[in-house]
Amino acid sequence: MKNKRLLSDIIYYVFVIAFGFIMIYPILWMFASSLKPAQEIFNNALSLIPSVFVWENYPTGWQGFGRTGFDIFFKNSAIVTSLVVIGAICSSSIVAYGFARLNFKFKGLLFACLMGTIMLPMQITLIPQYVLFHNIGWVNTFYPLIVPAFLGGTPFFVxxxxxxIRGIPRELDEAAIVDGCSTFGVFWRIILPLLKPALVTVALFAFMWTWDDFLAPLIYLNNANLHTVTLGLRNFMDADGNTNWGPLLAMSSLSLMPQFILFAFFQKYLVEGIATTGLK
Structure with a gap:
């Protein structure tokens, strides 16, 4: 029995390691290719070890194109993403508290409408949103990317x-009310501190979705000095096929670093927030 169990464990771990390597291989290839000479990137595509380490790809890519370097793109992405994360946390937590704890008219109907918006593709609301933002003069600014995060929350996060919140005992709310807390006081002093794992999950998802977003910045941002990292990477490519792939892959590798760092520091809260959601 011990030999059979050992054999099954070995087979299981070999399969998991092999499958994991296949999944992570494209990322490893991108990091490795960012240090390869230009002629070696596609001629020796399967290799993960460069014959010569070309560190110049990183400073060359950082210079960007024209007069706009990737320092501008990273700064723009950091501004937009940070504000969107703050907006998603604030608005989604308040709306979620209202639906989970408060009783008001048309609560069921409004919640059904909220859940229904999850099934709506972004492309359906893209044109009406663009017309609205164009009429109020927000096109070619960061406002269309940031302000919606502060208005009503994101349905998935809510x-x-x-x-x-439904997994938090109501007795805590009742005890706080007996001690003199208002409705907002219960949210601020009781619910919000207990929401820490879920809020970290919301923050990580909001960060990843906003940092990687390509369509919204493409639609609303026309000035190169306002472009985010995703637009900077796209504009780095030459339409005639003469793309300098080494610097492009170097900047692509750098664009993933913020997500890797955040996940490494907050993966404990991410797993806890997802695993305990909905548990009584």
Whole structure:
């Protein structure tokens, strides 16, 4: 029995390691290719070890194109992403608290409408939103990317937080009310501190979705000095096929570093927030 169990464990771990390597291979290839000479990137595509380490790809790529370097793109992405994360946390937590704890007219109907918006593709609302933002003069600014995060919350985040709040005993709310807390006081002093794992999950998802977003910046941002990292990478490519792939892959590698760092520091809270959502 011990030999069979050992054999099954070995087979299992070999399969998991092999499958994991296949999944992570494109990222490893990108990092390795960012240090390869230009002629070696596609001629020796399967290799993960450069014959010569070309560190110049990083400073060359950082200079960007024209008069706009990637320092501008990273700064723009950091501004937009940070504000969107703050907006998603604030608005989604307040809306979720209202649906999870408060009783008001048309609560069921409004919650059904909120859940229905999850199934709507972004492309359906893209044209009406663009017309609205164009009429109020927000096109070619960061406002269309940031302000919606502060208005009403993101439906997916609201649903996730509602499920988490429902797992918090109502007796805590009642005890706080007996001690003199208002409705907002219960949210601020009791619910919000207990939402920490779920809020970290919301922050990480909001960060990843906003940092990687390509369509919204492409639609609303026309000035190169306002472009985010995703637009900077796209504009780095030459339409005639003469793309300098080494610097492009170097900047692509750098663009992934913020997400890797955040996940490494907050993966504990991410797993906890997802695993405990909806548990009583």
């Amino acid at each position: 649903f996730l937080l509602i499920q988490f």
